[in-house]
Amino acid sequence: DKTHPARIFSDMVDQIDITGFQEIKTEGRPMFDTRMMLKVVLWGYANGVRASRKLDERLMADVVYMWLAGLEKPDFRTICLFRKSNLEKMNHLFGEVILLARTLGLIKLGIIAVDGTKVRANVSVESFKSVKDWEKELQKARELAKKILSEAEEADLADDRKYGENSRGDELPEGLKDAKERIKKIEELIKQRKEDKSSQEQKISSTEPESKFMHHKNGSMPAYNGEVAVTKDQIIVHSDVTTEPVDTNQLTPALDSIKETCGKKPKRILADAGYNSGKNCRELEDRKIDGYIPASSEENIGKDMKRDTGLYTKDEFKYDEQKNCYVCPAGEELTVQSRRHLKTKYSDKWITVYGSEGKCLSCQQRQKCIKENNKAGRTITRGEFEAERLRMQQKLKTEKGRKLYRKRKGMVEPVIGQIKVVGNFIRFMLRGLIGAKIEWKWATIAHNLLKITRKMVKGEVKMLVIPS
Numbered sequence: 001d002k003t004h005p006a007r008i009f010s011d012m013v014d015q016i017d018i019t020g021f022q023e024i025k026t027e028g029r030p031m032f033d034t035r036m037m038l039k040v041v042l043w044g045y046a047n048g049v050r051a052s053r054k055l056d057e058r059l060m061a062d063v064v065y066m067w068l069a070g071l072e073k074p075d076f077r078t079i080c081l082f083r084k085s086n087l088e089k090m091n092h093l094f095g096e097v098i099l100l101a102r103t104l105g106l107i108k109l110g111i112i113a114v115d116g117t118k119v120r121a122n123v124s125v126e127s128f129k130s131v132k133d134w135e136k137e138l139q140k141a142r143e144l145a146k147k148i149l150s151e152a153e154e155a156d157l158a159d160d161r162k163y164g165e166n167s168r169g170d171e172l173p174e175g176l177k178d179a180k181e182r183i184k185k186i187e188e189l190i191k192q193r194k195e196d197k198s199s200q201e202q203k204i205s206s207t208e209p210e211s212k213f214m215h216h217k218n219g220s221m222p223a224y225n226g227e228v229a230v231t232k233d234q235i236i237v238h239s240d241v242t243t244e245p246v247d248t249n250q251l252t253p254a255l256d257s258i259k260e261t262c263g264k265k266p267k268r269i270l271a272d273a274g275y276n277s278g279k280n281c282r283e284l285e286d287r288k289i290d291g292y293i294p295a296s297s298e299e300n301i302g303k304d305m306k307r308d309t310g311l312y313t314k315d316e317f318k319y320d321e322q323k324n325c326y327v328c329p330a331g332e333e334l335t336v337q338s339r340r341h342l343k344t345k346y347s348d349k350w351i352t353v354y355g356s357e358g359k360c361l362s363c364q365q366r367q368k369c370i371k372e373n374n375k376a377g378r379t380i381t382r383g384e385f386e387a388e389r390l391r392m393q394q395k396l397k398t399e400k401g402r403k404l405y406r407k408r409k410g411m412v413e414p415v416i417g418q419i420k421v422v423g424n425f426i427r428f429m430l431r432g433l434i435g436a437k438i439e440w441k442w443a444t445i446a447h448n449l450l451k452i453t454r455k456m457v458k459g460e461v462k463m464l465v466i467p468s
Contacts, residue, residue: 003457004064005450005453005454005457006043006064006067006068008453008456008457008463009039009042009043009046009068009449009450009453010039010068011463012100012449012452012453012463013035013038013039013042013449014035015100015463016038016093016096016097016100017096018034018035018038018093018096019092020088020089020092021034021038021085021089021093032072032074032078032082033070033072036068036069036070036072037074037078037079037082038093039068039069040055040059040065040068040069040074040079041055041079041082041083041442042442042445042446042449043064043065043068043446044058044065044446045423045425045442045443045445045446046422046423046446046447046449046450047422047423047450048422048423048424049424050423050424050425050429051429052076052077052079052080052083053076055076055079056074056075056076056079059072059073059074060073083430083438083439083442084430084435084438085438086438087434087437087438087441090437090438090441090442090445091441093441093445094239094261094441094444094445095261097445097448097449098235098237098261098262098448100452101235101448101452102262104452104455104461104462104463105461106231106233106235106452106455106461107231107235107237107262108231108232108233109231109237109258109262109264109265109266109267110232110266110267110268111231111232111266111267111268111270111404111407111411112229112230112231112237112258112266112268112269112270113229113230113269113270113271113407113408113411113412114227114228114229114230114238114247114250114251114254114269114270114271114275114412115227115228115247115271115272115408115412115413115416116225116226116227116228116242116247116250116274117225117226117228117416117420118214118215118216118221118223118224118225118226118245119223119224119225119226119420119425119426119427119428119436119440120221120222120223120426120427120428121208121211121221121222121223121224121427121428121431121436122208122427122428122429122430122431123205123207123208123211123222123431124207125221125222127205127206127207127208205222207431208222208431208432210243210432210433211223211224211243212243212245213245214245215245223245224241224242224243224428224433224436225241225242225243225244225245225247225250226239226240226241226436226440227239227240227241227242227247227250227253227254228412228415228416228444229254229257229258229412230411230412230415231411232407232411233451233455234411234414234415234451235448235451235452236415236444236447236448237257237258237261237262238254238257238258238261239440239441239444240253240254240257240437240440241433241436241437241440243433244346246274246346247271247272247274247275248274248275248276248277248280248346248347249346250275251269251271251275251280251283251284252280252283255269255283255287255289265287265289266289267289267290268289268290268291268292268404269284269289269290269291269292269293270291270292270293270404270405270407270408270411270412271291271292271293271408272293272294272408273293273294273295273296275293276293276294276295276392277347277385278349278383278384278385278386278388278389279347279349279385280293281293281385281388281389281391281392282385282388285388285391291392292392292395292396292401292404292405292408293392294396294405295389295392295393310368311368311369311370311371312328312329312365312368312369312378314380316328316329317329317334317380319382319386320333324336325354326354326380326382328356328369328378329365329368329369330363330364330365330369332356332359332360332363333356334354334355334356334378334379334380335354335355335357336352336353336354337353337354337355337357337379338352338353339351339352339353340352340353349383349384349385350383350384351381351382351383351384352381352382352383352384353379353380353381354379354380354381354382355376355377355378355379355380356377356378356379357377358377359377360374360377360378361375361377415447418447419443419444419447423443423446423447425443
């Protein structure tokens with residue numbers, strides 16, 4: 001059947017430049033064709049068959065996989081080795097699929113939606129311990145190594161008395177090598193956590209030290225954060241994995257990646273409140289990209305979420321840019337009192353504090369402005385990106401802005417759902433940040449190929465031969 005999705009999928013892989021991919025050869029077996037291996041692994045990722053042993057089984061019994069493999073039978077070890085292809089190769093392959101989609105007219109950068117999703121790391125919760133707990137484990141490991149060495153020395157002395165002193169004696173005592181390796185591993189874990197001052201209180205795993213506990217709707221879990229940026233046609237134009245549980249710092253890398261992969265910048269960007277920061281608002285303005293990033297959840301866009309205290313709100317104080325001061329409802333100026341540097345794990349910014357220098361205490365409108373026990377007077381804070389934040393808020397208060405932003409959910413969330421549900425991507429199989437990045441690339445490349453395949457099956461696009 002020429003219209004079978006697997007045949008179209010195979011034809012597309014045939015058109016991709018796979019320069020740089022190495023053929024995998026295992027001991028005692030012939031070398032397998034790289035393009036064939038790509039077809040099998042990518043079709044597996046697209047359809048939720050990710051484990052190498054499961055793919056091995058499909059190659060024995062499923063006619064679609066057998067056809068894609070040309071009746072070749074790479075075993076699970078070969079598939080596993082191939083899947084661990086380095087990140088540079090995967091980035092190249094991702095770019096080639098984007099090139100294919102561009103040739104078919106599917107890369108439209110008028111509107112791009114970005115989002116992140118937490119994916120469980122390949123590690124148990126029990127393996128995570130605090131620095132203090134690891135220091136206790138280190139002490140135990142050192143005591144064990146000392147005990148093994150002491151017992152070995154006693155055994156050597158006994159052998160010397162029994163057999164003489166001519167035996168070699170250079171063999172490592174049984175168990176000492178493992179104990180020393182554990183000591184080294186724990187020492188590295190403790191050093192790594194102590195060097196990262198922002199996360200010293202976080203627990204760390206010996207088997208998956210780069211993963212972190214991240215919050216999701218059902219609690220928290222050791223995870224990585226998978227990022228995607230998608231077009232209106234739900235083609236992924238950027239994908240990456242980070243160890244940061246929040247998305248704030250992921251917008252700039254996404255913009256850089258889209259420009260590099262697609263050759264130009266997007267016209268509009270839609271992102272949820274997780275990406276909202278003054279720095280990101282300024283970044284979008286500097287790049288002349290029309291961004292829509294709310295400061296709150298979608299249902300609260302345009303609403304005043306501030307608690308009603310009965311006092312004048314910050315919005316009732318007008319900022320005078322020329323004088324760099326605020327003018328209160330009574331007409332008094334609040335001038336610069338101090339500047340503060342606020343640095344957190346995921347942000348770094350300066351705040352300016354404006355005050356009235358005691359004028360509030362004799363003001364007729366004092367009861368509407370400050371609490372009764374306030375003896376210092378009213379202060380207003382202004383972040384270094386305040387102007388950009390306010391412009392973003394104003395855009396999202398308009399009907400046009402809200403209408404544009406509502407497109408985000410229908411663009412990016414189904415893509416993440418497709419990868420996680422249909423692609424069965426609920427847990428990483430490869431360990432370490434690099435392993436997670438490689439596997440996320442496999443999944444997003446497979447998604448793009450499957451999305452293009454479906455459009456071809458429906459007759460929405462036609463295959464074009466890319467010139468070599």
